[in-house]
Amino acid sequence: MVHIEKLKFGYTKKQALFRDLDLELQPGNIYGLLGKNGAGKTTLLKIIAGLVFPQSGNCRVNGMETRDRKPEVLQDIYIIPEEYYLPPVKIANFISINATFYYRFDHEKMDWLLKEFQLDKNSKLNQLSFGQKKKFLLAFGLATSSRLLLMDEPTNGLDIPSKSQFRRVIAASLNEDQCLIISTHQVRDLESLIDPVIIIDNGQIIFNQSVESISTHLLFETRKELKENEQPLYAEETFGGHTGIFPNPGNRETKIDLELLFNGVVSNETRINNIFEK
Ligand code: ATP
Numbered sequence: 075m076v077h078i079e080k081l082k083f084g085y086t087k088k089q090a091l092f093r094d095l096d097l098e099l100q101p102g103n104i105y106g107l108l109g110k111n112g113a114g115k116t117t118l119l120k121i122i123a124g125l126v127f128p129q130s131g132n133c134r135v136n137g138m139e140t141r142d143r144k145p146e147v148l149q150d151i152y153i154i155p156e157e158y159y160l161p162p163v164k165i166a167n168f169i170s171i172n173a174t175f176y177y178r179f180d181h182e183k184m185d186w187l188l189k190e191f192q193l194d195k196n197s198k199l200n201q202l203s204f205g206q207k208k209k210f211l212l213a214f215g216l217a218t219s220s221r222l223l224l225m226d227e228p229t230n231g232l233d234i235p236s237k238s239q240f241r242r243v244i245a246a247s248l249n250e251d252q253c254l255i256i257s258t259h260q261v262r263d264l265e266s267l268i269d270p271v272i273i274i275d276n277g278q279i280i281f282n283q284s285v286e287s288i289s290t291h292l293l294f295e296t297r298k299e300l301k302e303n304e305q306p307l308y309a310e311e312t313f314g315g316h317t318g319i320f321p322n323p324g325n326r327e328t329k330i331d332l333e334l335l336f337n338g339v340v341s342n343e344t345r346i347n348n349i350f351e352k
Contacts, residue, residue, distance in 0.1 A: 075101050075222060075253045076122055080131035083121060091117055093277040094131070101221065102250045106268030107257040108336050113274045115257040116156065119224045122255070123153040135222055149177050152220040154211045156227045160199035165210060168199055178219035183247060187213035190243055191236075205231045212240065216247045223254045229263040237263045261332040271332065273339050280343040283350060285330060291349050293320040294331045307345050308338030321349055 076099035084090040091114045099105060109115045120126040121133050124140030124147065133140050138147045161168070165188070173179040188195060191209040193202075202210060208231045215223055229237050244267060248254060258264055271288065273281035283291075292307070298315040300306065309318030317331070319338045339346050 075099055075136060077132065077134045081121070081128050081133060082130045083117065083128050091277055095278055097279050099253055099255065101253045103270060104254045104256065104268050106264060106271050107255055107274065108261065108271065109274040110340065114277070115274060116226055118274065119153060119226055119255065119257055123151055123224055124148060149175060150220050151222045152215045152218045153224040154215045154226065154228060156230065158211060160207055162198055162200040164195065165193060165197055165199060166195040176218035176220060180217050180219050184213060184217035187216055187243060190239065205233060205236065208232060209236065216243065221252050223252060225254065225256045227258055228256060229258065229260045241267050261336065265332050271335065273336060275340055281339045281347065287350065288330050288335065289327055290325060291322055293322045293326060294328045294334060295320060307349065308341060310334065310337065319346070
């Protein structure tokens, strides 16, 4: 669905944010895009959405360059940015004006999501709280039923019950022909949702693996002491000893710790990636 090839981009000519970045995204997945502050997650989402143009290379959605901003491509992409402006109109008016741009817009789903998020169609968008605005955008984005959904820090601003509600509505409203990319630092909020995991660093995709492949290849464990013959790929000292990422020759299954994985990959991407090549 999304094909990015040899993408080069920088906000200034001197500073390259992406150098020959390649990435392929398929429908039926909820990709988790992780990266340090300033790694370029938001910029990558904007390039995919056709809001920022590559300096060279390609970014195609369903075979068409997003930089061309063709209506047939844009009507199938919805981006929920981290920072947004909502106009001073009622929810019902916003829907009737904007739904027409999305050929798969599902009004029944919109009504269901508004109810789920306890939003009243007669409320004015600019008078909603930060979290309510976020919920409205999530509801609208999901109701567009766009085949490509891009979300930048979607759980930022949601209260604790709303975060689990978010996971529930995402799981309930996505179809196999849709592709969702979530950029986030809130990995604990989304641990059970995202698969595959993509990590971006220094202008490149440095990790891209499915949850199944991560569980098959890696063990996430806390060990009191580290023996010489079981050195971790990455470890952090914790209260109970060392919590680490270890190779998994016996195919045991442990719960993936995304924060640990992220820290492990950015501290030594080669060491972790080599395990997947064996
Ligand atoms: P964060 O996790 O902090 O949200 P990010 O991974 O989403 O970061 P981006 O927002 O894509 O990163 O920014 C990547 C780099 O591009 C940063 O160094 C940022 O300063 C720079 N940048 C972003 N937007 C602009 C802009 N409009 N003009 C110039 N530089 C920009």
